[in-house]
Amino acid sequence: MTGPLGEGREGWEFGDFTYAVTDRVSIVTPGDEATYLASDKATKQTKNPFLRVAAGGDDPSVVRNGNVFDFDFYLDRFTLADPHVVFIGLGTNDIRDLNSPDLGPAITDGLTIMCGQIQAARPGTKIVIWFPPVSRSSDRDTVWSEYVEVLSRQIKFVREQADVDIRLLPTWAMASQEVGFALDTGSTSDLGIQTASLSDTVHLSSFNIARVSEVLAAAAAAVAQGAL
Numbered sequence: 001m002t003g004p005l006g007e008g009r010e011g012w013e014f015g016d017f018t019y020a021v022t023d024r025v026s027i028v029t030p031g032d033e034a035t036y037l038a039s040d041k042a043t044k045q046t047k048n049p050f051l052r053v054a055a056g057g058d059d060p061s062v063v064r065n066g067n068v069f070d071f072d073f074y075l076d077r078f079t080l081a082d083p084h085v086v087f088i089g090l091g092t093n094d095i096r097d098l099n100s101p102d103l104g105p106a107i108t109d110g111l112t113i114m115c116g117q118i119q120a121a122r123p124g125t126k127i128v129i130w131f132p133p134v135s136r137s138s139d140r141d142t143v144w145s146e147y148v149e150v151l152s153r154q155i156k157f158v159r160e161q162a163d164v165d166i167r168l169l170p171t172w173a174m175a176s177q178e179v180g181f182a183l184d185t186g187s188t189s190d191l192g193i194q195t196a197s198l199s200d201t202v203h204l205s206s207f208n209i210a211r212v213s214e215v216l217a218a219a220a221a222a223v224a225q226g227a228l
Contacts, residue, residue, distance in 0.1 A: 004080065009045060013093040014110025019051055019067040021097075027051045027067060033077055050074045062113050069113055072121035085126040085223040086118055087216060089171075091150040092132055092202065095143060103146055107153040115157075115166055126223045127166045129154055130216065133175040133208060137201040147172075167228060171215050180208030 015021030025048040028036045036047060052070050054063045062068055075082065091107060098106055115127050131154060134140050134147060151172065158168045182205045186196025204212065222228035 005049075005078065007049065008089075011045070011093060012090070013097055014090050014106060014114070015064075015094075017048065017050060017090075018062075018064050018069045018110055018113045019048065020064040020106070020109065022065050025051075027053070030077065037078070049078070062117060064113075069117050070121070071118045075121065082122050083125060085128055085220055085228075087128050087130065087219075088114060089130045089132065091154070092134075095146045095150060100146070100149065104149050104153050107150055108157060111154070111157045115161070119163075119165065124165060126228060128169055128216070128219050128228075129158065129167070130169040130171040130212075132204060132212065133172045133177060133180075135181045135198055135201045136177040137181075137198050140201050167219070169215055169219055171212050174215050175204070175208045175211040180205055180211065 009016065012024065013021060016025050019025070025046055028047050028049045028051070030052070033049075036044065036049060039047070050069050050071065050073075051067045052073050054066055054068050058068055074080075088111070090110065094103060094106055094110075111129070118125055118127060131151060140147075154168055158166055181198045182200040182203070183194070183196040184199045186194055188194045219228060
């Protein structure tokens with residue numbers, strides 16, 4: 001609660017950060033930083049503090065709907081220390097909102113803008129891209145091809161960048177698809193065996209949160225030790 005800003009946003013996709021998508025977020029106008037910081041979490045959730053209005057000198061390739069994802073602007077306006085590592089764990093909500101042929105290009109576009117702007121603002125900052133695991137379930141299995149599309153785009157992006165400062169963590173392969181998701185009440189046998197359906201097939205519960213957190217923490221530790 002009292003640490004540095006995290007700025008993770010539940011419900012967001014790449015386009016919410018870059019402003020390629022305009023139906024969920026609004027800009028934090030310069031001068032309103034104190035109001036933003038004093039806001040509660042629900043209010044902050046719909047605010048994008050990384051955005052500024054595009055200016056004449058901006059590269060058109062990073063301008064989306066008249067605004068720019070500007071990491072330098074963000075750090076300076078809130079007087080934040082330069083980060084050692086930036087984690088980008090997006091893609092699930094792109095799957096929710098987009099279908100082929102729009103999904104793949106949206107992932108590549110988001111990665112290109114966000115990683116490029118972070119590196120332009122603070123060269124040498126490590127960027128760790130990750131993707132949450134997903135359950136094996138009837139509804140998620142029907143969109144597995146879209147998960148493959150997101151993962152393939154992330155892998156392709158990192159390979160093509162060939163940049164030691166941009167890494168992809170295979171978090172989706174380091175947690176369980178069978179357990180670690182919330183269950184309905186179900187029934188329990190006399191042997192204590194529970195039979196139940198998943199009540200939430202997308203969001204991780206405590207077991208998988210712990211697994212993913214261990215992987216991300218190890219990456220942060222590797223950065224601190226100069227090993228990543």
